Amino acid sequence: MNSQQLASKYIASTESVLQHMQIIRRKMSLDAEAVERVLMYVKDYLKDAKYYWDEGKFEVSLASVAYCEGLLDALKLLGTVKFEWPAKTK
Numbered sequence: 001m002n003s004q005q006l007a008s009k010y011i012a013s014t015e016s017v018l019q020h021m022q023i024i025r026r027k028m029s030l031d032a033e034a035v036e037r038v039l040m041y042v043k044d045y046l047k048d049a050k051y052y053w054d055e056g057k058f059e060v061s062l063a064s065v066a067y068c069e070g071l072l073d074a075l076k077l078l079g080t081v082k083f084e085w086p087a088k089t090k
Helices: 003-020 032-054 058-077
Strands: none
Touching: 003 058, 032 058
16 A cells, blocks of 8 residues: 555544544543553554664554654643654754
């Protein structure tokens, strides 16, 4: 599957989830264990990204690291972690 097909597949899956997802309206609190579980996923996705990079599967590597970054951004938006992405160099 080429990168165009992969992107199309991921876009369709995401659109489906957004159409069918239900928002749970309740007060939420995240404990440290929940944050640690998400960080385990972050580390696993990063490990996958490096593995696929080494295998020459760059599109899959990109998808894996994108998941990783998305989880980190979500944790940051929820106020459970504090960090800044490195500045882009020109």
